[in-house]
């Protein structure tokens with residue numbers, strides 16, 4: 001196996017992968033954290049048959065890059081997931097695991113060396129596969145009901161500065177309580193519809209239920225990371241609306 005990137009990388013082939021769904025093209029770049037104690041253990045796990053998971057790349061805390069699955073192939077990193085109508089995210093994505101112990105262990109800032117490597121690899125992949133900015137996503141965006149990686153400490157704004165991903169400066173937090181669990185009405189339906197329009201799995205039921213709270217939490221982790229509380233306050237809604245307004249029309 002040879003690396004697909006011209007960046008310096010070692011290859012450590014994974015056991016779990018297969019051809020992508022017939023006709024599927026890479027349209028999504030999906031970022032994860034490993035959520036494990038060490039990058040070495042994460043590579044071993046991601047490459048083992050018994051794990052039933054795998055990923056194309058892993059970047060350790062020092063910025064060293066390991067490729068485990070060929071970009072041509074379908075790796076098993078997204079699991080049960082959804083974005084803009086697509087449920088087989090593995091068939092249409094390239095996955096990068098960024099080593100970090102994660103929320104369950106000792107969630108920590110992503111070191112500068114690591115972020116430099118993440119940025120370089122993302123720039124490379126996005127250019128080679130012509131991935132649209134709004135389709136560079138976190139695992140929590142496509143599976144908000146069960147995932148929180150790469151999480152609110154991940155610097156999406158920095159990546160956007162390098163031309164990777166869709167970003168607007170988050171609106172100022174005003175301290176209003178906003179909408180939350182149990183609220184009902186047309187404003188809730190409107191919020192749910194806007195989240196769905198952006199790509200999230202969100203049904204415009206008009207009831208702020210647990211699923212809505214998960215989606216709002218995922219949105220905040222990515223786009224308004226200063227406060228992640230699952231409540232749709234002015235700042236959250238304003239940030240979402242500016243993202244929607246600034247997004248190129250689908251298909252263009």
Ligand SMILES: [Zn+2]
Nearest residue numbers: 032033139149
């Ligand atoms: Zn993940």
